[in-house]
Every structure is written in structure tokens, then in C-alpha cells.
Amino acid sequence: MPNPSALRWRLGVALGVRGYPNLRTASLRDDPTAWILANSEIISTIVKQEQQTLSMDDMGGLEGMLFPRLTLYMYGRSRLTRDSVNERNLNALLHRHKAEYTSIYDIAPLSPKSIREILPKCLGENLKLARSEIEHVTAMYELDILSIAARALVVLSSIDHIELGLGPAQLELQDLIDLLQEIIDFGHLGDARPLICAALYTLCRKSNLHPTSLILKNITSLASTSLTGTGQHVPAKAFKGKFAGKDVAIKVTKACIRDAIIWRQLDHPNVLSIFGVDNSPGNLYIISPWMLQGNVIQYLDKNLEVDRMSLVLDVARGLQYLHELNPPIVHGNLKGENILINDCLKACISDYDFMHTSHDTTQRTTGMSEGQSDNHGHKTVARDVSAFSTVLYEIMVHPVPIASQILPLSRPSVIDDTIWKIMQKCWSPDSPPISDILKIISQYLTILPSDEDFSVVRNKVIHAQPSIFDLPESIFPTSTLPILLRQDECALSPSPADLIIVVTGPSGSGKSSFINHLFGSEVAYVHDEMESCTQTVNAFACMHPRRPNQKVIIVDTPGFDDSTRTDLAILEEIAQWLEATYRKRILLSGILQFHSIRDSRMRGAPLRNLTMFQHLCGKDAYKNVVLLTTFWDRVLDEVAVNRENQLRADFWRPLIVHGSRVDQFNPPTHERAWDIIDGFSPNTSRPALTIQREMVDQKKKLYETSVFKVLKSFWRSIVNKIAKKIGIGSKGPKNIHVQRAFEQNQAFDKKR
Incomplete structure (x- = not known):
């Protein structure tokens, strides 16, 4: 049968x-x-x-x-x-x-x-x-x-x-x-x-109808102002509330239900989504995700050293999405107060009160005045582009306040020539569309040696009632799901009998997605792009679904390509965890080194991560390493196979020669994830990593380890190349991204 x-x-x-x-x-x-x-x-x-x-x-x-x-x-x-x-x-x-x-x-x-x-x-x-x-x-x-x-x-x-x-x-x-x-x-x-x-x-x-699910009920306000009444004493800014057990932002709007129907469909990681509206008597309230970090100005007040150009690029991408809809959506009130920061520290355009659809994308007028409007008094896409330059200026110069809506005619010292030219293009009478501005910014950012990209974090729709397309939970198996243990039970007290596997690799290579498939639930942030939400070493533990008496610990590590921290800070964190476990004579069962098969070439961040990985582990540990490729479902089979063959023949050859295995997370399923984990045996010999032997057995300081020296040499060579290429003088660079390369190098120089 x-x-x-x-x-x-x-x-x-x-x-x-x-x-x-x-x-x-x-x-x-x-x-x-x-x-x-x-x-x-x-x-x-x-x-x-x-x-x-x-x-x-x-x-x-x-x-x-x-x-x-x-x-x-x-x-x-x-x-x-x-x-x-x-x-x-x-x-x-x-x-x-x-x-x-x-x-x-x-x-x-x-x-x-x-x-x-x-x-x-x-x-x-x-x-x-x-x-x-x-x-x-x-x-x-x-x-x-x-x-x-x-x-x-x-x-x-x-x-x-x-x-x-x-x-x-x-x-x-x-x-x-x-x-x-x-x-x-x-x-x-x-x-x-x-x-x-x-x-x-x-x-x-x-x-003249609207989706039933657009109107939300049973929203609990955590502010003193009630959602009912005549609308008096309603705060201008959003206040916090609860809906379906989640924190939400509640804000009164002057718009109508028809506008809310459009806003409800917006779907971009750099545009704030809404869950729906509350149409209590007297007001219409927008219900959206609660952003703990506040707006970009508040965020910069507390985080002066963040990568500001990445926030600028977030805003440009969100604005491009709005302008390229059919018909385009004009924001009409773009400013720092209306740019929120999500949980992955990415910028999202918010404030829907002035948004409207535009059927005239060609009308452009001059300057920063209120005159950039169509015949109906609506702002145009040109006004948005000019306003974008104001936001760019706010982000780059903060905490220096903007004296007025008329921006200075001379370049501030914290803004380099390239960014200043971008701003001038936005102000000009024939300002280009935001898509062209976005291309210029992207080209500008390529001066750094690593591939820059940005995370995609979408807000899931909260349903007041179960969706008609929700499959019943009862049809899914429950007995075979791994039992997720509290993090403090696994991260603080691993034992030598546990199966301990470290996942490592560049941001965007699929580490978090693999972990979520493994556990059958979202325990780690998932994204489609290159910048990771993994900021620290995180350990997740469960009982093995196929061997109930076996505890499995998965250790998620940040990649050496974090835009908010130096490579040294990341190395210190990983080294500290490895040193602490080795002092307890707890050794790793294996390491999963991730690589996205979408990458057409091994360069930038993936190459740097692989180099650091080799020096971190050492040849003795290679036999317990699996080189895992991901995202096969997003590349043609023939292309993916050719790329994997090239990796085997060139970049991975030193590891394979010393016993490393190559595997594919394909298809990306729960079963396949556990098949890969089952490739590691709890009875396999577990050699210490090079950095563990150096710091514990040889009593070396971190700055004396081989991986530290390699990273230090890498950033020194990058700084030398940049200095030679753009002719940086003794006063140092003004470009914020070039400055970051110098900061990376300086961090290693100062470490003692």
C-alpha cells in the first residue's frame, strides 16, 4: 500500500x-x-x-x-x-x-x-x-x-x-x-x-463599507484619559494601552475610516503598521505597536554613538515604499518626532494624520516653505523629499537643535561633503525622487569593506477574533515538540553531559530562523536582511524530542558585523562565555557555522566571520564543525549547487581537510533542523577551542590570543587602505562610516 x-x-x-x-x-x-x-x-x-x-x-x-x-x-x-x-x-x-x-x-x-x-x-x-x-x-x-x-x-x-x-x-x-x-x-x-x-x-x-476586523474593541488604556467621551483632554501624543494581551500605542486621529483602511494595509519594516482603530464616540483612535525606544530624537539622546546613517537609510527606504505605491502616499509631516525606533533599533515612519494619496507625482516647487502643495492644498512627494533632508539633518547633528525650518546655508562640521550634497539635492527645485536619493546613500555607504544591509522586523496583525484561515492547534503534534527550558536553567548551569552546540556566522545567514525551526516557536528574532537583532550570547535549552533524557543547549552568538558595537566588544563577550564554560571543564559538542547560499561571493562580512571563526576554533576542533548553508529555497538549484561547490573547493577546503562536514538546512523545517542536530553525538570527543586553551591553560590575556591579533591586523589594514584611497589628513576623517572603521582600529590599539 x-x-x-x-x-x-x-x-x-x-x-x-x-x-x-x-x-x-x-x-x-x-x-x-x-x-x-x-x-x-x-x-x-x-x-x-x-x-x-x-x-x-x-x-x-x-x-x-x-x-x-x-x-x-x-x-x-x-x-x-x-x-x-x-x-x-x-x-x-x-x-x-x-x-x-x-x-x-x-x-x-x-x-x-x-x-x-x-x-x-x-x-x-x-x-x-x-x-x-x-x-x-x-x-x-x-x-x-x-x-x-x-x-x-x-x-x-x-x-x-x-x-x-x-x-x-x-x-x-x-x-x-x-x-x-x-x-x-x-x-x-x-x-x-x-x-x-x-x-x-x-x-x-x-x-462605503470597511473590513469588520479594522474596528478593535476591548482596548484598555493605561493612561488616565478614557477612550470614551467628547474627545476633550485627549493627549496629542500616543499613550500606552493593552489589546489582546499586548502593549499598544493609542493615538487620536483627525482622519476617517477610509484613511484607516489604507493604513491598515501598509506593510514595510520602516513604516509603522497599525492593528486597527477604535471608533469610540467622539474620536477615532489609531492602535499601533508600542515602541519602547520612543522616537529617533529620544533614542539619540540616550545613544549618541549609534550608526546614524543606518537610521537615515531606514527613513529613506520607508519613504520610498510610500512613494512607490499606486497611487503614491505622501506623508506630509516628516520630522524626527514622527520617526520611531522599533525593538530591533530600526527607524519606522509614523504619524498618519497628514498622510494622503497623491495622483500628481510630478509637481515640484522650490524651498522649504509650505507652498509645496497641489491644487487641493495637499503636500506633494517633493515636499516629502525636502522634509527628508530635514530629518537627515536632525539625525546627523543631534543634540544640536534646529533653530528654524530654514536649514543653514553652510555645512555643519559633523556632516561631510557627500551627505551635504545629498541634502542640497533634496532642497533643489528639481529634487530627484527618494529612490534616487536612496541609491546615492547606498553607494556612499559602500566605502566600508563589509556588506551593509538592514533588518526586516514586521509587526504581526493582532486579531480580535481568530482568523478564518487559522488552522486549529489541535491538529499539530505536541508530544514531539522540544520542551523549552528557562534560559537561566541552561545558560548558567550547563553540565558535561549536555549536548552543547554553538551557532555562529554573519548576520542574515539564518541563525535565528534555524533556532526557531528547531524549537518550534519564535524564541529568537527573525529577519530577512543582513543586520542582526542578536546583540548578546544567548543560550536556549530544551529536552531532545527524540531522546527525552538528553538536554540540548543551543548557544546563539552575534556576528562580527554589528553596526552598533565594535568587533572587539563582540569578541570579548564570546570569549568570556567560552572561558567561563571551559573553566568548569564543559566543552562544546559541536559548532554550526552558517553561510547564506544567497551570497554570490565570499567577501565582506561573511569572509571576515569565517576567518575569525577559524582562528577562534583552531584545527583540533574542526572535526566537530558543520558548515551549514541556508536559504536554498530562495536561489535556483543549479546556482546554489555551484556556489556550494565553490565554497567546498576554495574557502572551506582547510576546514574540510581537517574533518569538518558540509550540510544544508534544506528544506527549512523542524524535522530537518533536528536531523542536523542529530549529526552531533554526545559521546564524541570534545577538544577545547584555541581561544579556550590560550586564555585558561596558557593564561593569556585576550589581546594576546591569535583571534585578537587577526582582528587587529584586519582593521589596521582597512584603515590604511581607506587613508590611502581618500587621502585622510592628520585631523582624521569626517565621514561617519570611515570614522567607524577608525574606531574599530582604535579599540584594538587601546586594548591591554
């Missing part, structure tokens, strides 16, 4: 959209009707294959159901596991569908009520997925939801022909609006997201 694993692969959806080019989100965006036809053809082919293999009943018409892949898989699973009850229920569901709906363009099923009714029947009774099934079922489910989105878009293309509320077969527009919002909140839409957001807004505007 075939097994469920074989069924998953025959279904093809285990490969996700990569297996079907016609089902990519870009295809859905370009032609929803063609996407539906391609999807139906693929499902019909799969049905024919499965009918013959599993002796299934007639499954014709399956492609017209709301969850065709999920239904087919659960039906086949019931046959293979001889679950006659769920098999009968799924048969009944299919026959009902054939009787009621005859076309993939039927609009009647497109309602939250229908989905709430059908989804549990697809999943069956008392379903408990095996761990090996979860990733594949999730892939099927995501494609099924994309098919619902495509059908909704096709319906909306003829919205003018729909008679509102007439006839039992007519679509309820409120249902469709709520469905579109649920689809957007679910995510995984890729290139199709803007199209679905635009469809939602158009439908809301024509019907």
Missing part, C-alpha cells in the same frame, strides 16, 4: 510554487483568470494520478472547491490510513460541492461563513498531523488560499455588474471585503499583494 509520504510528493505541492511557474504570485497579479485555469489544470492532472493509485471514487470537479489540495490530500490520507469516518465525510463534502457549484467562478462560497464551515470538514475529525506532514500540508494550504484570492479578484473585475444585496445567489459585499482582508492578513501573497490591497480599497470605496 502507498504511504502518506509518497502521496505528499505525488501531489507536487511539496515543492510549493517553485514546482509550478504558472502559479507564481506574479502570474496571479498579471492575470488572475489565467492563474485559475493553470491551477485547475494542475489539480485535474493530480486527481487523475491519485484516482489510479489509490482507487479513489470519482473526484471530478475537485478543482472548483475552496480547498482542493487540502481535500485531496486528506481524502488520500484517509484511504491510506483506513480512516473510514473521515473518508465518508470528505466524500459527502465533495458530492455536496458537485450538487451546488458547477464552475470555478462561482462566487457563493466566497464568504467567511463558508470557509469556517468547509475547512473543518476538509481537515476531518480528530486529525493529528505527524511532524513530517506539517511543512507539506502548510504548502498545500497556502496554494489553496491563493486560489481563493484569485477567484475573489476575478469576481471583483466585474464588480460594477453586481447588484448589491439582491437575490439569494448574489454575493454579500461585506463578506467579500472581510475575506480580502483575511487573505491580506494571512500573507504569503508575494507580488499579488498590491493588487489585492487595491481591490479591497476599491470595493470599500464603492460600497
Whole structure:
């Protein structure tokens, strides 16, 4: 008899959209009707294959159901596991569908009520997925939801022909609006997201309706001001509150519900998202994430030494996102007070009161005056670009106050020539779009020897009620999940019998993602870009899900590419942890050295991290090292294989020769993560690392260790190259990034 694993692969959806080019989100965006036809053809082919293999009943018409892949898989699973009850229920569901709906363009099923009714029947009774099934079922489910989105878009293309509320077969527009919002909140839409957001807004505007989930209830204010009343004594700034157990910011707004519908769809790491609004009598309140760090001015008051240009770049990226929407969104009130700092210390544009859509992106006027407005009194994108220069100035010169809205005509000493020219471009009558300014800033930042990039931290939507697309928690296995121990139980008291594995590598190489997959929950920050939220050595412990008596400790380390700290500070922290554990004669079971296969070349931060790693460990420890590549699902297979082969032949060869293994976190699943961990045995010999022997056995100071000397030599050579390239005089550099290179070098020179 075939097994469920074989069924998953025959279904093809285990490969996700990569297996079907016609089902990519870009295809859905370009032609929803063609996407539906391609999807139906693929499902019909799969049905024919499965009918013959599993002796299934007639499954014709399956492609017209709301969850065709999920239904087919659960039906086949019931046959293979001889679950006659769920098999009968799924048969009944299919026959009902054939009787009621005859076309993939039927609009009647497109309602939250229908989905709430059908989804549990697809999943069956008392379903408990095996761990090996979860990733594949999730892939099927995501494609099924994309098919619902495509059908909704096709319906909306003829919205003018729909008679509102007439006839039992007519679509309820409120249902469709709520469905579109649920689809957007679910995510995984890729290139199709803007199209679905635009469809939602158009439908809301024509019907004068709004998504039900936009209005939030039961918000608790932690300030003295109540959310009810006439609006008097409401603070101008945001105050703190609680919603669904989370800290939120509450702010009164002059805007209307229609504006809030647009704001609710904004999705960029450098633009503050909103959870919804409270429409208590007398006022409309915006509910958004609570930012503990405050605005950028408050943040700089407490952190004068931060990388200010990275904050400037954050603002530029957020503004570019707003301006490149269709139609563009003009902020209209960009200033330091409206730039908030998130939990990963990244800048987010906030304050929605002056935001509005603009249909005229060409109108540009001169100077910093209030005259940069269109014929309706609205600010233009040119005004935003000029305001961006003010924000740039505020960030770079703070705590020096700005005397007025008219910026100085001469360059302040803390701003170098390149940044000054950028500001002048923003002020000019023919100021370029923010995308061009962003390119100039990015080119300017490449003077540093490492690849610079920035973290993506998105705020998850808080639902007042469970989403219609939430799969029930009861179907997921619980007994095999690792039991996460409190950090103080693992970090402060490891024992020689524990399986202790250190994860290391450059920021953005997938360390935090791996840890989260391993534990089955978000215990570490996850991001898509290069700058890490890992600021300290963090130890996470659990009991091994496959060997319940074995404790596993995963030690997450920051990479040598942190924009807020020197390499010396990072080295001191890692060395301190390694020294403390070695003094207790607790040795590492293994090391996972991460490398993103997305990196086309080994250079900058990845190369520096690899070099430091080799000198930190030493050749004796190489046999317990796994060189782990990540993000294979984001690169073409042929390209990824070629890159891995080059790494094996060149950069990793010294480690492989001395016993290091190469592995892939592919696919990125819980099961695969534990397969990699199981490659380390608790009984394997555990040699001390070079830095441990040097600092404990040889009683060397940190500045006498080999890894310290290599880092010191690296930064000295970088400073010499920069000085030679740009001709820095005796007074030192004024460029903040060049200055940081000098600070890195100076930190090592002073260490004794």
C-alpha cells in the first residue's frame, strides 16, 4: 500500500510554487483568470494520478472547491490510513460541492461563513498531523488560499455588474471585503499583494463599507484619559494601552475610516503598521505597536554613538515604499518626532494624520516653505523629499537643535561633503525622487569593506477574533515538540553531559530562523536582511524530542558585523562565555557555522566571520564543525549547487581537510533542523577551542590570543587602505562610516 509520504510528493505541492511557474504570485497579479485555469489544470492532472493509485471514487470537479489540495490530500490520507469516518465525510463534502457549484467562478462560497464551515470538514475529525506532514500540508494550504484570492479578484473585475444585496445567489459585499482582508492578513501573497490591497480599497470605496476586523474593541488604556467621551483632554501624543494581551500605542486621529483602511494595509519594516482603530464616540483612535525606544530624537539622546546613517537609510527606504505605491502616499509631516525606533533599533515612519494619496507625482516647487502643495492644498512627494533632508539633518547633528525650518546655508562640521550634497539635492527645485536619493546613500555607504544591509522586523496583525484561515492547534503534534527550558536553567548551569552546540556566522545567514525551526516557536528574532537583532550570547535549552533524557543547549552568538558595537566588544563577550564554560571543564559538542547560499561571493562580512571563526576554533576542533548553508529555497538549484561547490573547493577546503562536514538546512523545517542536530553525538570527543586553551591553560590575556591579533591586523589594514584611497589628513576623517572603521582600529590599539 502507498504511504502518506509518497502521496505528499505525488501531489507536487511539496515543492510549493517553485514546482509550478504558472502559479507564481506574479502570474496571479498579471492575470488572475489565467492563474485559475493553470491551477485547475494542475489539480485535474493530480486527481487523475491519485484516482489510479489509490482507487479513489470519482473526484471530478475537485478543482472548483475552496480547498482542493487540502481535500485531496486528506481524502488520500484517509484511504491510506483506513480512516473510514473521515473518508465518508470528505466524500459527502465533495458530492455536496458537485450538487451546488458547477464552475470555478462561482462566487457563493466566497464568504467567511463558508470557509469556517468547509475547512473543518476538509481537515476531518480528530486529525493529528505527524511532524513530517506539517511543512507539506502548510504548502498545500497556502496554494489553496491563493486560489481563493484569485477567484475573489476575478469576481471583483466585474464588480460594477453586481447588484448589491439582491437575490439569494448574489454575493454579500461585506463578506467579500472581510475575506480580502483575511487573505491580506494571512500573507504569503508575494507580488499579488498590491493588487489585492487595491481591490479591497476599491470595493470599500464603492460600497462605503470597511473590513469588520479594522474596528478593535476591548482596548484598555493605561493612561488616565478614557477612550470614551467628547474627545476633550485627549493627549496629542500616543499613550500606552493593552489589546489582546499586548502593549499598544493609542493615538487620536483627525482622519476617517477610509484613511484607516489604507493604513491598515501598509506593510514595510520602516513604516509603522497599525492593528486597527477604535471608533469610540467622539474620536477615532489609531492602535499601533508600542515602541519602547520612543522616537529617533529620544533614542539619540540616550545613544549618541549609534550608526546614524543606518537610521537615515531606514527613513529613506520607508519613504520610498510610500512613494512607490499606486497611487503614491505622501506623508506630509516628516520630522524626527514622527520617526520611531522599533525593538530591533530600526527607524519606522509614523504619524498618519497628514498622510494622503497623491495622483500628481510630478509637481515640484522650490524651498522649504509650505507652498509645496497641489491644487487641493495637499503636500506633494517633493515636499516629502525636502522634509527628508530635514530629518537627515536632525539625525546627523543631534543634540544640536534646529533653530528654524530654514536649514543653514553652510555645512555643519559633523556632516561631510557627500551627505551635504545629498541634502542640497533634496532642497533643489528639481529634487530627484527618494529612490534616487536612496541609491546615492547606498553607494556612499559602500566605502566600508563589509556588506551593509538592514533588518526586516514586521509587526504581526493582532486579531480580535481568530482568523478564518487559522488552522486549529489541535491538529499539530505536541508530544514531539522540544520542551523549552528557562534560559537561566541552561545558560548558567550547563553540565558535561549536555549536548552543547554553538551557532555562529554573519548576520542574515539564518541563525535565528534555524533556532526557531528547531524549537518550534519564535524564541529568537527573525529577519530577512543582513543586520542582526542578536546583540548578546544567548543560550536556549530544551529536552531532545527524540531522546527525552538528553538536554540540548543551543548557544546563539552575534556576528562580527554589528553596526552598533565594535568587533572587539563582540569578541570579548564570546570569549568570556567560552572561558567561563571551559573553566568548569564543559566543552562544546559541536559548532554550526552558517553561510547564506544567497551570497554570490565570499567577501565582506561573511569572509571576515569565517576567518575569525577559524582562528577562534583552531584545527583540533574542526572535526566537530558543520558548515551549514541556508536559504536554498530562495536561489535556483543549479546556482546554489555551484556556489556550494565553490565554497567546498576554495574557502572551506582547510576546514574540510581537517574533518569538518558540509550540510544544508534544506528544506527549512523542524524535522530537518533536528536531523542536523542529530549529526552531533554526545559521546564524541570534545577538544577545547584555541581561544579556550590560550586564555585558561596558557593564561593569556585576550589581546594576546591569535583571534585578537587577526582582528587587529584586519582593521589596521582597512584603515590604511581607506587613508590611502581618500587621502585622510592628520585631523582624521569626517565621514561617519570611515570614522567607524577608525574606531574599530582604535579599540584594538587601546586594548591591554
